[in-house]
Amino acid sequence: MKIIVCIKQVPETQEVRLDPETHTLKREGVKSIINPFDLYAVEEGLRIKENQGGEVTLLTMGPPQAEEALREALGYGADYAVLLSDRAFAGADTWATALTLAKAIDKMGGADLIFTGKQAIDGDTAQVGPMLAAIMGIPCVAWARKITFTGNNTIEVERLLDHGYDAVAAKLPAVISVVKEINEPRVPSFKAKLKAKKEAIPVWGLADVGINSEQVGLAGSFTQVVKVFPPPPRGKSEVWEGQPAELAARVWTRLKELGRR
Amino acid sequence: MSIIFYSEKCTLCGQCVDACPFGVLRLEGDSLVIDEGCTLCGACVEVCEFQALELPEMEGPAPRPGVPPDGVWVFAEQRQGKLSSVALELLGEARRLAETLQVGVAAVLLGDKVEHLCPTLLAAGADKVYLAESPVLAEFCEGPYSAALAEIAERHQPEIILAGATYAGRAFIPQVAAALKTGLTADCTAFAIDQENRLLLQTRPAFGGNIMATIVTPRTFPQMATARPGVFKKLGESASADGQVVRVELASIKTPGQSRFVRTVEEIKERLPLAEAEVIVAGGRGLKEAKHFRMLEELADLLGGAVGATRAAVDAGWIPYAHQIGQTGKTVSPKLYIAAGISGASQHVVGMQSSDFIVAINKDPAAPIFNIANIGLVGDLFEIIPALIQEIKKDRG
Numbered sequence: 001m002k003i004i005v006c007i008k009q010v011p012e013t014q015e016v017r018l019d020p021e022t023h024t025l026k027r028e029g030v031k032s033i034i035n036p037f038d039l040y041a042v043e044e045g046l047r048i049k050e051n052q053g054g055e056v057t058l059l060t061m062g063p064p065q066a067e068e069a070l071r072e073a074l075g076y077g078a079d080y081a082v083l084l085s086d087r088a089f090a091g092a093d094t095w096a097t098a099l100t101l102a103k104a105i106d107k108m109g110g111a112d113l114i115f116t117g118k119q120a121i122d123g124d125t126a127q128v129g130p131m132l133a134a135i136m137g138i139p140c141v142a143w144a145r146k147i148t149f150t151g152n153n154t155i156e157v158e159r160l161l162d163h164g165y166d167a168v169a170a171k172l173p174a175v176i177s178v179v180k181e182i183n184e185p186r187v188p189s190f191k192a193k194l195k196a197k198k199e200a201i202p203v204w205g206l207a208d209v210g211i212n213s214e215q216v217g218l219a220g221s222f223t224q225v226v227k228v229f230p231p232p233p234r235g236k237s238e239v240w241e242g243q244p245a246e247l248a249a250r251v252w253t254r255l256k257e258l259g260r261r
Numbered sequence: 262m263s264i265i266f267y268s269e270k271c272t273l274c275g276q277c278v279d280a281c282p283f284g285v286l287r288l289e290g291d292s293l294v295i296d297e298g299c300t301l302c303g304a305c306v307e308v309c310e311f312q313a314l315e316l317p318e319m320e321g322p323a324p325r326p327g328v329p330p331d332g333v334w335v336f337a338e339q340r341q342g343k344l345s346s347v348a349l350e351l352l353g354e355a356r357r358l359a360e361t362l363q364v365g366v367a368a369v370l371l372g373d374k375v376e377h378l379c380p381t382l383l384a385a386g387a388d389k390v391y392l393a394e395s396p397v398l399a400e401f402c403e404g405p406y407s408a409a410l411a412e413i414a415e416r417h418q419p420e421i422i423l424a425g426a427t428y429a430g431r432a433f434i435p436q437v438a439a440a441l442k443t444g445l446t447a448d449c450t451a452f453a454i455d456q457e458n459r460l461l462l463q464t465r466p467a468f469g470g471n472i473m474a475t476i477v478t479p480r481t482f483p484q485m486a487t488a489r490p491g492v493f494k495k496l497g498e499s500a501s502a503d504g505q506v507v508r509v510e511l512a513s514i515k516t517p518g519q520s521r522f523v524r525t526v527e528e529i530k531e532r533l534p535l536a537e538a539e540v541i542v543a544g545g546r547g548l549k550e551a552k553h554f555r556m557l558e559e560l561a562d563l564l565g566g567a568v569g570a571t572r573a574a575v576d577a578g579w580i581p582y583a584h585q586i587g588q589t590g591k592t593v594s595p596k597l598y599i600a601a602g603i604s605g606a607s608q609h610v611v612g613m614q615s616s617d618f619i620v621a622i623n624k625d626p627a628a629p630i631f632n633i634a635n636i637g638l639v640g641d642l643f644e645i646i647p648a649l650i651q652e653i654k655k656d657r658g
């Protein structure tokens with residue numbers, strides 16, 4: 001079983017904030033981390049490899065420092081990692097990202113299963129996985145919490161929707177995005193961490209992926225960010241203290257006055 | 262392609278360096294250096310008071326083609342013959358956009374034996390309903406659904422497609438956008454029209470809601486977005502149900518798809534889905550025990566709302582995961598959010614900060630939830646919630 005897990009390095013978002021007055025971004029001490037959802041994708045890849053045999057390759061597109069994320073994720077026990085990095089890739093939207101990943105996966109000779117996280121916590125789009133599948137012409141099942149191999153190159157996937165959980169059948173190869181319920185990521189082993197330190201991580205640019213500069217990065221993106229601004233202030237905060245009955249009466253009166261109830 | 266820098270205008274004030282969310286700008290000597298990793302997000306351009314930075318012009322290979330004729334479309338999500346409320350909200354928003362653009366509004370309805378929903382869609386703002394019925398579409402699955410919507414869009418050429426940012430919508434709409442080779446903006450909370458360029462301005466939160474971004478799809482059609490449930494307004498009662506139902510025969514569903522629905526494994530037994538609730542009463546670790554969630558249910562019932570929870574409460578096994586709100590749970594934006602025994606950790610707050618009005622109950626006056634609450638009540642929730650329940654009952658006689 002050939003498994004590819006797409007991971008992304010993201011800033012730890014809670015710290016990223018625009019100052020409403022100066023309009024500048026506060027990011028003191030903002031660390032880069034592996035997108036938390038992608039750790040479940042890595043774990044699922046490893047578990048399938050352990051049960052079915054095969055290999056797990058990690059794939060990321062990002063600036064040179066994204067290598068740290070790959071090396072950290074290798075520490076969980078993945079076999080290989082590839083970094084897609086080129087100035088031309090900068091500014092990619094989800095389409096251009098998915099296209100670049102698809103070309104790289106082609107070059108790697110395809111895969112049986114491609115995992116992504118539920119969504120990346122910086123952009124919060126959850127679009128890269130489904131778009132990747134559409135570009136590759138293979139099925140995608142989003143929000144998976146359980147995968148069963150049903151023979152004949154098919155899988156049955158239990159996945160989350162608004163009403164509950166559905167089972168969906170899909171042919172391999174397929175792209176699967178996973179939710180956190182799917183597993184409990186392991187603790188990286190000391191041995192794997194040591195090996196990860198020494199692992200050679202190939203860096204592929206435009207030419208390696210076999211794609212031209214108009215198809216990638218900002219130039220290849222269908223969407224364009226025209227403005228970034230701080231969220232509207234949340235109205236005034238009032239803090240009340242007092243006897244419970246009195247607080248309850250006051251808040252109920254206020255909610256009615258405001259037409260909230 | 263990179264940010265254009267006019268060194269003669271730059272005063273080396275460093276605002277842009279602070280503004281860069283990716284930390285790739287730095288001052289070196291008397292120049293600004295842009296390191297690799299720039300995503301051209303424009304945050305630096307926005308803060309520069311001296312116009313020393315500029316986003317590069319898009320030298321798009323494909324010129325913007327003629328505007329497609331079929332106006333604004335809304336994907337009318339339904340399950341088992343019941344329309345999702347976000348579809349009706351988006352029809353209201355579509356009407357508003359369509360009036361500015363002077364085009365029509367259409368709903369696209371996929372399912373099996375769902376024709377009876379057409380009048381509701383027409384009354385909610387559609388001039389026309391594209392209806393595709395097939396047993397293959399009876400239950401949602403991204404394979405057949407994306408093929409169907411892409412086929413209808415290719416045939417009838419909408420200018421804009423909007424869909425709810427539900428789990429189903431977010432699963433298959435990206436595949437439709439990829440098939441149509443056009444852009445898609447996720448989970449929008451506001452739309453507007455740039456009249457001059459006839460562009461849909463799509464505004465959405467990013468970085469966990471700490472930053473808002475406005476995004477356009479300047480070169481391709483349709484312009485596509487998913488939109489957060491509960492944010493947009495339905496039309497009032499007065500709308501007429503006149504209009505046209507266009508039945509569509511699909512070629513795409515005749516061939517076996519790559520994926521198919523098998524069965525529903527588990528239904529979440531919520532009386533009211535969180536995404537649709539106008540009022541949410543949420544509890545955290547401060548609730549102490551599973552049984553105390555019944556008190557929240559009682560309050561939610563009185564207010565016609567639903568019950569939410571923090572991850573701490575879910576992890577403790579007090580309430581199922583489907584109720585979790587936050588980064589790893591659901592994102593909600595009700596008219597009223599009552600947070601009881603919730604500290605206000607950032608991972609929870611990202612899921613509920615777009616609520617219209619927030620009331621927080623916490624016995625710790627320093628709890629961060631009070632920073633975002635409109636009204637904070639300092640005290641014991643085991644006293645305040647029962648008092649509030651009593652107050653409401655008394656008031657209503």
Ligand SMILES: Cc1cc2nc3c(=O)[nH]c(=O)nc-3n(C[C@H](O)[C@H](O)[C@H](O)COP(=O)(O)OP(=O)(O)OC[C@H]3O[C@@H](n4cnc5c(N)ncnc54)[C@H](O)[C@@H]3O)c2cc1C
Pocket residue numbers: 036544545546547548570571572573574585586587588589590591601602603604605606607608609612622623624625628640641642643
């Ligand atoms: C990657 C990641 C993702 C996460 N995703 C989510 C997510 O999706 N959703 C989420 O909610 N969390 C998430 N978390 C967890 C989050 O960081 C917090 O741990 C969690 O939200 C805290 O829940 P809480 O407020 O219920 O508990 P606590 O932080 O323990 O707060 C309990 C509060 O109750 C108050 N209290 C106690 N007793 C009473 C009483 N009798 N009356 C009044 N007040 C009382 C206390 O003063 C305290 O403020 C995530 C964390 C990580 C690392």
Ligand SMILES: Nc1ncnc2c1ncn2[C@@H]1O[C@H](COP(=O)(O)O)[C@@H](O)[C@H]1O
Pocket residue numbers: 006007008035037038041059060061062094097101115116117118119120121123124125126127128129
């Ligand atoms: N630049 C990238 N490189 C590799 N994988 C990515 C990249 N961006 C997104 N992904 C994958 O796609 C998932 C969804 O990301 P997003 O669509 O950005 O929310 C992530 O959890 C990753 O698994």
